[in-house]
Amino acid sequence: MELTINGKTYTFKFGIKFLKALDEVYFVDANGVKFGAGLEVGLAQLTGTRNPVALAEFLLAANKTESPRLGETTLDDYLETDADIDALIDETIKELTESNVTKGKVTAALEKAAN
Structure with missing residues (x-):
């Protein structure tokens, strides 16, 4: 997935x-032991409440290994002024259903939510 923000892709x-x-x-x-629940909790916020903060967290995490790196302030400004947040949430969910790593869990969660 790609986004162009302020002329940078x-x-x-x-x-x-x-x-x-x-x-x-x-x-x-x-009891002091941290268990990752990123996809589960974040996905519920992204799909259930369509939370723009969850969208920002997903995008920052997905860009973390890429170049150029997207800064939090740049992303926040983009989401607040230029982005179609609903369309971007839909695009992010679509990407999650196509990624080899996330598609199984995301597809199952979406099917469960639909029933």
């Missing part, structure tokens, strides 16, 4: 490192 990859980055943001702490 940024690439987003929804792979293993994306999941690891999300697990740093969304996790469960059980």
Whole structure:
């Protein structure tokens, strides 16, 4: 997935490192042990409430390994002024259903939510 922001093209990859980055943001702490829950918690916010903050977290995590790197302020400004957030959420969900790493869990979650 690619986005052009302020004349720069940024690439987003929804792979293993994306999941690891999300697990740093969304996790469960059980007796001092952290369990990553990035995709599960973030996806619920992205699909259920269409939360723009969750969208920002997903995009930052997906760009973390790519070049050029997208800064949080640049992304926030883009989302606040130029982005069609609903379309971008839909595009992000589509990418998640196509990524080899996320498609199984995301497709199952979407099917469960539809029923």
